[in-house]
Amino acid sequence: MTGYASAQQGAAQEGGENAVSAQRLGLEIRSVNSRFLDLVLRLPDELRALEPALRAQLTARLKRGKVELRASLDNAGAAALPQPNAQLLQRLGSLQDTVRAWLPQAAPLSVADTLRLCAGSSSNTEQDWSATAHALAEQVLSELLAARAREGERLAAMLHERLAQLRTLAAQAVPLVPLLVEQQRQRFLERWREALTLGDGQVPPEAARDRALTEATAFAIRIDVAEEVTRLQAHLDEIERLLGQGGDIGKRLDFLIQELHREANTLGSKSATLELTRISVDMKVLIEQMREQVQNIE
Helix, strand or coil: CCEEEEEEECCCCCCCHCCCCCCEEEEEEEEEEEEEEEEECCCCHHHHHHHHHHHHHHHHHHHCCEEEEEEEEEECCCCCCCCCCHHHHHHHHHHHHHHHHHHHCCCCCCHHHHHHHHHHCCCCCCCCCCCHHHHHHHHHHHHHHHHHHHEEEEEEEHHHHHHHHHHHHHHHCCCCHHHHHHHHHHHHHHHHHHHHHHCCCCCCHHHHHHHCCCHHHHHHHHHCCHHHHHHHHHHHHHHEEEEEEECHHHHHHHHHHHHHEEEEEEEEHCCCCCCHHHHHHHHHHHHHHHHHHHCCCC
């Protein structure tokens, strides 16, 4: 299922007033439909060591979908600048005098150069983002799952609607079968009576009638879709049960949708009337709509 979530959290390095500008860790996670779980993590070099733990954290709570987790490290703001101390400024001044003594044409340090050098010299220790990253990952995961749960409720409502329509179509097909069988039986009897008339009594009436009934019975067996309708209704009951149960049901629903499609195809192949053909086509349209959405359900 699809979803998106993001969060940020800042942390300042040690150093009191002379600390470098605080950094903020940002995580954003998004997922799109997929039959399997496909994880993609895009992390800066500073967080590359956290990838195995983050991947395990995602795998523990996600089962399906193409999921991308993107992390970024940014300064807290343009106003967050390093505060150089007197000792550092004295050191830079001494170095500048030494350089200009040997290179008189060298340009003096600008304010921007000074701040950049101060920032670089005071960032000797790397920030440990492991605790922050895992807390943020847990937060965005919860928000993502909540978004996917809301989408799941909408999909479940759509599936219940399609199930009701399929039950209506199955109910329309049930009374057509006995009528169709009786029509074919009468048609066979009429044809055998015509054959007797043309044969000038060469075939005994009892034998002709028995043969007509046998042919009518065999044809009735070939066109009887009562078994398919019964299995179709059983599959619909199971789908409704799974939707009510919740949990990890996506793959089971995939299988049941395949079975529904098989029964609808068989019903269409046995169809001997336009009405049954129409019902079969309408069923397959609804089942295909369900198949597309079931692939989104975890």
